[in-house]
Amino acid sequence: MTTLLPSTERALLRRLAIEQSHSRVPSMTAGIVRDGHPIWTGSRGLVSGRPPTSDTQYRVGSITKSFVATLVLRLRDEGRLNLEDKLDQHVPGTAIGDRSIARLLSHTSGLSAEPVGEWWERTPGGSADDLVAGVDQDAIRPRPRHGFHYSNTGFGILGELVGRLRGHSWYEALEQEVLLPLGLSRTTFGPESPHAQGWAVHPWADVLLSEPAEDGGAMAPAGQLWSTLDDMLRWARFVAGDTAEVLHPDTVAEMRAPGAVDDGDAWRVGFGLGLQLIRHQGRRLAGHSGSMPGFLATVMADPADTTGVVFMANATAGVSSALITDLLDLLEAHEPRIPDTWVPGPEVDPALLELTGQWYWGPSPYVLRILPDGLLDLVPWQGRGRASRFRRNDGGTWTGLDGYYAGEQLRFGRSAEGTVTHLDLNTFIFTRTPYDPDAPIPGGVTHWRSTP
Template sequence: MTTPPELLPATRRALQYRIAVAQSEGRAPSLVAAVARDGKLVWTGSRTSVDGHGPDENVQYRIGSITKTFTAVLVLRLRDEGLLGLGDPLEKYLPGTGAGEVTIAELLAHTGGLAAETPGEWWERSPATLRPTLADVLGEQPFRHPVGRRHHYSNPGYTLLGSLVETVRGVTWEEALRGEILEPLGLSRTSVQPQAPHAGGWAVHPYADVLLPEPSEDLGLMAPAGQLWSTTRDLAVFAAFLVVGDDRVLSAESVREMRTPAAPTLPGDWEESYGLGMQVLRRDGRTLAGHTGSLPGFVAGLWLSEEDGLVAVTLVNCTSGVPAATVAADLLKIVAETEPRTPAPWRPLPEVDPAVLELAGPWYWGTQIVALRLAADAGVELGPVAGGGRRSRFRPNGDGTWTGLDGYYAGEVLQAVRRQDGSVSHLDLGSFVFTREPYGADAPVPGGVDPEGWRGLPQ
């Protein structure tokens, strides 16, 4: 990986201006931000109300619900190791919770129908000793909606996932987090408890420029939903991992799955969805994935754009006033639009299987023309020759077939069906037959092809 070039002075000034406006208008004690491109920090900045002092990329802030993405990575690791299935009901691993019918995938995507918050006192500002057991976290009526029917954000749901990790792993959530994510990725400034230097959390009076310190409670069982402290540098590294994966932690395929919408959207929310531990949205013509976070005294935003190779993070130490997620998205947009990603040089494929090359070119599904193109790593792409329509990428399975990665054909198997003499008869994709000619006469088109073939309209 080559080192990204330094951002232009005008871009750096635009980034600094954006956070200056956010800190001033939001009346934040301090704000720190960072942008990374292709896994490398290219800009950091901060604004503060204290003269002569400014936090840098190594100062900790509380990141709130961005913690959930870390917890989701731990769960996906268990799935990839074959220790659980995402379709498994919680009851299989944590019996007796009263919410056992919910599947692990539904908990990850907030579609389990569970309540948004715990019963009793505001859990973010009260001692964890008030909720010593899962029964205290869930209450007597844990559900608010039918299971699996809608997206309803649930903090108790991620408490259940943290307890699931502990049960299956046989270690605490914190130990699993440290050994399986923080240490492999080098996130030395991410921790369950604050480590100096760190910011203090503040509330700013809505109608007066005065401050009130916010308490910093240990969340106990709720920790997997929002406990962590981190820095912009560590979060930029973590977000870069969420783009490309790291086989020491989670594969590229699994982090792509995390970024894929898994929750139904509601009317008016077509541009926003939720994957497996990650928020997904469309903004300014690009797809962003990441997470927002807040706890009393802190707000946070982290977004990544795979197509731009960009990550942006904003951390603020006030309860409200600064839309940290919006600021992070704006920072990403500034870099993406003022300094677009330079395309990698075109290079021919290092080697080509003649049997695969034979499949390249136009195919017909009925009368609709599509093209099969060869991609890197022995993959292929299938989509319209021009205009809109179904388009998917496919990865090779090693047996002459491919599995769809995205789009309409995600998960479907593509294969070339050959005649006895070895020549290609057609492509088969999820029962669809693609032929070299529209309704090829010698292909097994379902319903058959009229033996008289194509004809004009009789006069």
């Protein structure tokens, strides 16, 4: 593990200790990963009379949903389904059969938060047939159909969808397709020693009540899994883009893209495709929190900073939602990144070099540069406007990867002599001078003058 300064380690441990003590949590463990390596882990409290380790299992609750979403996106990438498919195409017989799979993943299907019947988190789970039959008109909530409404039921249905398309259970698919390739050997369906017992802490006395840990049955995809700090730190790396080919990094980026907002005008918390999103102090975090009787957990990753943070606790309630971001803030305050030494990049195709420099979209100046990974970067000269990176395709075109031009085609217009004269970005014409009259600008160009 990369060594932090003693002052940094003390600050992180102190924050964890404050949380464990003030929130009266039987045990807690937390860790941070940066650039693919764990840089800090800490624990407080006791599990079976001993401090928890990074190999102690806790139930991770709704973090399970991000694993199920990964299975759904694998099916999409294989061509087995489309995210715009209606649910009826794969799991017929529900009242939300006309809603898309994407809306289930982003909690915008309008489905109820919980399934019919008893409090599912504290009782043995039922069958998939009963779950599907229970998604009737009474399970649809009277909200705008595009509105965000968190639904555990929806992920039970998605687990059933995975099972039907794979021909075996969602958890068997998870073991084969995700856990094994990522080396998550301590992420399991049920608890395996060493593991923590789940507790509820009395609100007005320092005494404990043991919590049940039932098999969720058809609702297991919404919150069943148990895991360890080591495994969850690896999962944070996955969310940040270190996918080990379980998914293409572009697909994980798609999962991190905002699809719904959970807190109205504040837009601090949102949801992508199976991933929760948080905006904090300029960071865009993605991951998931988890809550089951006796347990709380959260894993969040900052892809831009290749940093992830995890905490796990065996208490039903009480841990501050600020713990995750506080740990990141402490790391940034005590050990901010030192920029890498700049070195010249690899050889660049001379034909690309002639494309670089200043371009104009109408009167607005842009700059095109070559990135070290061979991508082209088109950005406004003064930082205001549409920016995108582009990846080369066969045949001389380039495809936008992000921003306004994500998925759009960039082509280079040339003169009869082969000189590049303009950029054609999905019909927008960029020229070397503002409104170059020699470029094919729609509407034509006359001349500049000093009076309107």
